[in-house]
Amino acid sequence: MKTIYLDNNATTQVAPPVLEAMLPYFSQLYGNPSSMHSFGGQVGRSLRQAREQVAALIGASADEIIFTSCGTESDNAAIRSALHAYPDKRHIVTSRVEHPAVRSLVSHLAVQGYRVTEIPVDNLGRLDMDRYRVSLTPDTAIVSLMWANNETGVLFPVEEAAEIAENRGILFHTDAVQAVGKIPINMGKTSIDMLSLSGHKLHAAKGVGALYVRKGTKFSPFLIGGHQEKGRRGGTENTSGIVGLGKACELAAQNMQPENTKVKQLRDKLENGLLKSIPNSRVNGDRSWRLPNTTSISFEFVEGEAILLLLDEFHICASSGSACTSGSLQPSHVLRAMGVPFTMAHGSIRFSLSIYNTEDEIDFVLDKVPGVIEKLRGLSPYWNVDKMVCS
Amino acid sequence: MWEYTEKLKDHFLNPRNVGEIDDADGVGEEGSIACGDALKLAFKLDENGRIKEAKFKTFGCASAIATASALTEMLKGKSLEEAEKITNQDIVDYLGGLPPEKMHCSVMGRQALDRAIANYRGVSGEAVEGKIVCECFGVTEKEIEKAVRENNLSSIEEVTNFTKAGGGCGNCHDAIQQIIDQIRSKSEIKPTAKGRLTNIQKIRMIEETLEREIRPSLRQDGGDIELIDVEGNRVLVATRGACATCQASQQTIKNFVEMKLRELVTPELVVEEVAQ
Numbered sequence: 001m002k003t004i005y006l007d008n009n010a011t012t013q014v015a016p017p018v019l020e021a022m023l024p025y026f027s028q029l030y031g032n033p034s035s036m037h038s039f040g041g042q043v044g045r046s047l048r049q050a051r052e053q054v055a056a057l058i059g060a061s062a063d064e065i066i067f068t069s070c071g072t073e074s075d076n077a078a079i080r081s082a083l084h085a086y087p088d089k090r091h092i093v094t095s096r097v098e099h100p101a102v103r104s105l106v107s108h109l110a111v112q113g114y115r116v117t118e119i120p121v122d123n124l125g126r127l128d129m130d131r132y133r134v135s136l137t138p139d140t141a142i143v144s145l146m147w148a149n150n151e152t153g154v155l156f157p158v159e160e161a162a163e164i165a166e167n168r169g170i171l172f173h174t175d176a177v178q179a180v181g182k183i184p185i186n187m188g189k190t191s192i193d194m195l196s197l198s199g200h201k202l203h204a205a206k207g208v209g210a211l212y213v214r215k216g217t218k219f220s221p222f223l224i225g226g227h228q229e230k231g232r233r234g235g236t237e238n239t240s241g242i243v244g245l246g247k248a249c250e251l252a253a254q255n256m257q258p259e260n261t262k263v264k265q266l267r268d269k270l271e272n273g274l275l276k277s278i279p280n281s282r283v284n285g286d287r288s289w290r291l292p293n294t295t296s297i298s299f300e301f302v303e304g305e306a307i308l309l310l311l312d313e314f315h316i317c318a319s320s321g322s323a324c325t326s327g328s329l330q331p332s333h334v335l336r337a338m339g340v341p342f343t344m345a346h347g348s349i350r351f352s353l354s355i356y357n358t359e360d361e362i363d364f365v366l367d368k369v370p371g372v373i374e375k376l377r378g379l380s381p382y383w384n385v386d387k388m389v390c391s
Numbered sequence: 392m393w394e395y396t397e398k399l400k401d402h403f404l405n406p407r408n409v410g411e412i413d414d415a416d417g418v419g420e421e422g423s424i425a426c427g428d429a430l431k432l433a434f435k436l437d438e439n440g441r442i443k444e445a446k447f448k449t450f451g452c453a454s455a456i457a458t459a460s461a462l463t464e465m466l467k468g469k470s471l472e473e474a475e476k477i478t479n480q481d482i483v484d485y486l487g488g489l490p491p492e493k494m495h496c497s498v499m500g501r502q503a504l505d506r507a508i509a510n511y512r513g514v515s516g517e518a519v520e521g522k523i524v525c526e527c528f529g530v531t532e533k534e535i536e537k538a539v540r541e542n543n544l545s546s547i548e549e550v551t552n553f554t555k556a557g558g559g560c561g562n563c564h565d566a567i568q569q570i571i572d573q574i575r576s577k578s579e580i581k582p583t584a585k586g587r588l589t590n591i592q593k594i595r596m597i598e599e600t601l602e603r604e605i606r607p608s609l610r611q612d613g614g615d616i617e618l619i620d621v622e623g624n625r626v627l628v629a630t631r632g633a634c635a636t637c638q639a640s641q642q643t644i645k646n647f648v649e650m651k652l653r654e655l656v657t658p659e660l661v662v663e664e665v666a667q
Contacts, residue, residue, distance in 0.1 A: 303452050329559065
């Protein structure tokens, strides 16, 4: 049976042209870009091209791009650099729904004595901008807010938030790992100082990411070592990964239109179809302001891990915000921050699409999911078929 | 992805003995929808006092469903005395193992069985209860003690894996450590008995009361109310529609919603509105 991959916010397929671009760097083009000989030098030229491709996708200039190993490294580098640049400031502002790459880092920093403010969201996952405005203080070293939420796809108004921070003289970082390549981004027109992106979320390989650092922003390296990346990130470059990331960014720029029309259409078809065919289901998050490829749907009175494993029988890949899938005992912090009722939170499923999904696949999923939910509701002591509680 | 055994997967994909028994001799419920898993177990005895039929309904993950299915199979043909001797480890062994983080599923099965047998013997749920230690998951002192004894647990993490206690806010970690220490030093702990509804009953009754008694009146005024969570006797709700912006909604919640719930569910309930 064919795998139907609807888990693209977890990771994506390496695009065939990206793989093709990468392969020579595993074999004949194995030189070190820092070498003085032209054998290594030619690899250095490829890295420059990749830097330009990445910069072009987000409207930046090439020297504002630092290659890293992943989104998590980019987030760590950005936030720690800001704290290092302003050693007298001890306050960090972030949100309640950040990815663990930011969330766990700031809790770790809180233990070390930093004060952390987590801005709440409303029940549609929208940032409380009033709370955000009043949270900024002269002691605030950095604001870190995600551009798009990985679980719900909901977008934060980071450009507006960055402008507010800029007016107060505060550095602004955004974890844009889920947004880059899916929605248009033009750093030339924003006040955002730093932006994290990750290769494997946009059809490049795992193990490569980038950090955008606005020209003129104070930056101190996270990995200290050689002079690579102009001394901003030590360590011999992941040449194949970086070349692949460059290619993936070039493709993403080309695919932005289909992403926002074809992928969005398929997502909407899937979402509306499921809501229609399955009673007591609802979408988590602001449907009017989110990524084109993501939907988080809750099916009341059933548990997410069980849903995923039954979908797995049909080779359908998705993910869940339920407690059981994470190994923790509580549903996802994102759904809890949004006040999703517990009858819904445990039964949440995230479908995240890519340009490689087809209408046939969506039809197949629409055909299979209702039976899965019905089977599990038939096992559930809370579900009363005759009454349809909570309808 | 969890490493589940083939037998566990089989019991998940093809659960045995799903359903309820209309004239059951014993019924036991354990867990709650807030905790993420719950089990309702029922059995019927034959003329010789042996379990003729055992059925279950489960809300929960694959291992919660599979452990319940396995337990019903294990119960068939057993006398109650034999059934009582089934430990959560026996259920785990029957399935060929469970990931450590999922051991609480087997404990849930064991506890539902305790309750069903107590129900048959006419002992009210109170005897099986005890002081709540973990507020997040409603786990009692007695349940933790039992899991520690039967599975020889020695750390808070293990207690969390087996009972869920301590897996939420973490406020009860000291209390759990005390229980572990006391049991390991073999000192006596006297649980205080206190009657209460099971979580399943309580939540279901609250939902039903909201739907039947409360929502229709609120909807007349263009408002609505949503149940967000139940923590012990704290009922957390959010107001919707006109209620969300109404100045008097706080009074409505206290004088109408809370009063109704106290009257129709249990007098100890306190209704709180959570900010949305």
